[in-house]
Amino acid sequence: MSSFQKYYAKLTETADFLLHNPELGYKEFKTSKKIEDEIHKISPGLKVEHYLDTGLKVDLTNGSQKTIGIIAEIDSLYQPNHKLADTNTGAAQACGHYTQVTTALAILNEIISNHRLEDFGANLAFIFTPSEEFVDLAWRKEQKEAGKIDYFGGKQEAIKLGIFDDIDYCVSVHAIGEDFDERTIEINCDLAGFNFEYFDFYGKASHAAFAPDAGINAQSIATLFNTALALQRQQVKDPNRIRFNPVIVGENHESINVIPDHIKMGTDLRFFDIDNAQKLMNRFKQAAEGCASALGGSVESERQVGYLPLISSKSMSAIVKDVFSANEKIPGLIEDRGYTMAAGDIGDVSFLIPTIQIGYGGWNGTIHGDDFTLVDPEFVLAIFPEFVFNSILKISNNLDQVKTYKKTKEEYLTELEKMEK
Numbered sequence: 129m130s131s132f133q134k135y136y137a138k139l140t141e142t143a144d145f146l147l148h149n150p151e152l153g154y155k156e157f158k159t160s161k162k163i164e165d166e167i168h169k170i171s172p173g174l175k176v177e178h179y180l181d182t183g184l185k186v187d188l189t190n191g192s193q194k195t196i197g198i199i200a201e202i203d204s205l206y207q208p209n210h211k212l213a214d215t216n217t218g219a220a221q222a223c224g225h226y227t228q229v230t231t232a233l234a235i236l237n238e239i240i241s242n243h244r245l246e247d248f249g250a251n252l253a254f255i256f257t258p259s260e261e262f263v264d265l266a267w268r269k270e271q272k273e274a275g276k277i278d279y280f281g282g283k284q285e286a287i288k289l290g291i292f293d294d295i296d297y298c299v300s301v302h303a304i305g306e307d308f309d310e311r312t313i314e315i316n317c318d319l320a321g322f323n324f325e326y327f328d329f330y331g332k333a334s335h336a337a338f339a340p341d342a343g344i345n346a347q348s349i350a351t352l353f354n355t356a357l358a359l360q361r362q363q364v365k366d367p368n369r370i371r372f373n374p375v376i377v378g379e380n381h382e383s384i385n386v387i388p389d390h391i392k393m394g395t396d397l398r399f400f401d402i403d404n405a406q407k408l409m410n411r412f413k414q415a416a417e418g419c420a421s422a423l424g425g426s427v428e429s430e431r432q433v434g435y436l437p438l439i440s441s442k443s444m445s446a447i448v449k450d451v452f453s454a455n456e457k458i459p460g461l462i463e464d465r466g467y468t469m470a471a472g473d474i475g476d477v478s479f480l481i482p483t484i485q486i487g488y489g490g491w492n493g494t495i496h497g498d499d500f501t502l503v504d505p506e507f508v509l510a511i512f513p514e515f516v517f518n519s520i521l522k523i524s525n526n527l528d529q530v531k532t533y534k535k536t537k538e539e540y541l542t543e544l545e546k547m548e549k
């Protein structure tokens with residue numbers, strides 16, 4: 129019996145605890161404590177480094193030149209309608225991140241209990257990262273204003289703090305939100321980057337029936353702006369790799385008989401090409417100003433930097449494919465989708481160093497929805513972690529086949545600054 133099978137019963141309990149204790153980004157205190165407890169159950173002597181209150185890092189060094197980071201996201205999504213949502217915070221494991229944690233623990237358990245560290249051609253670092261989901265934005269904004277964080281993504285903050293300074297390659301995993309007929313993994317799937325932009329349209333209130341001529345309708349400006357963005361789509365380069373979704377945000381305090389004097393809108397802009405995205409964001413601003421001025425109102429805009437796109441390492445994925453071809457437990461492989469317009473702060477890591485994300489099925493319901501559920505625990509908690517272990521092992525012993533690059537933290541922060549303008 130492999131250590132993955134032996135650890136399966138224990139890991140089922142851990143998964144159950146995490147599933148029932150979902151927490152929002154930067155506040156994963158119970159999750160973080162649980163992970164640390166489980167690490168110390170695997171080996172009481174392991175040194176656990178703490179960062180950002182809830183982030184954890186365990187370095188396993190075998191004297192190699194290079195280090196592979198193994199990522200597990202520890203936060204939950206905001207999905208108050210999920211059947212296992214926390215009733216106070218609305219947090220729920222609707223993105224399956226808790227099984228990234230169990231995957232990392234299963235790999236760590238194999239390395240320690242079967243003394244496997246020397247088999248690897250690289251040092252390993254287990255990095256448990258907070259706050260991947262881009263939610264709870266009002267609270268994060270307060271934290272930012274108070275100087276506690278600069279970025280909403282936990283990996284972004286971790287990079288800034290130097291947690292990735294000594295990492296040369298990165299392997300991450302993520303649940304796939306689809307039903308499959310057979311056990312399935314996915315490789316070579318890039319993720320989009322994104323930015324948020326907010327527009328406050330200002331008009332002038334007046335009695336809507338008695339004196340509409342004295343008012344300037346902010347709602348009409350917003351409608352015009354929505355139309356401008358819809359027409360803008362014709363002028364988008366590479367339209368299949370761009371998304372934007374303008375919506376009215378915030379509460380409406382107006383009454384029906386008053387011409388509204390303020391409407392707040394927001395849109396994301398999802399992209400793969402940062403320069404193209406910058407151009408488009410500037411056109412959005414130009415359209416907002418034009419629409420406001422056309423009806424005699426005004427606009428203020430504010431940008432919230434999101435994540436960089438994940439450009440996954442094709443050469444690392446090729447090694448994972450070799451491991452897949454030799455494996456007998458997982459029959460399904462998706463390798464040709466190329467990209468999705470979903471995003472994650474793993475993209476920021478891929479800006480620094482060669483990075484992959486291996487997707488795994490075993491779920492049903494809608495990812496990020498109210499019914500997302502693990503339906504194949506044996507696959508997700510035992511078979512898949514063993515597959516990831518074998519993949520990292522093979523990558524570590526074939527690093528000469530991996531196309532390598534390493535950008536500095538400073539280069540990364542400059543890239544983010546570029547997105548802010």
Ligand SMILES: [Zn+2]
Pocket residue numbers: 223225260302
């Ligand atoms: Zn996720």
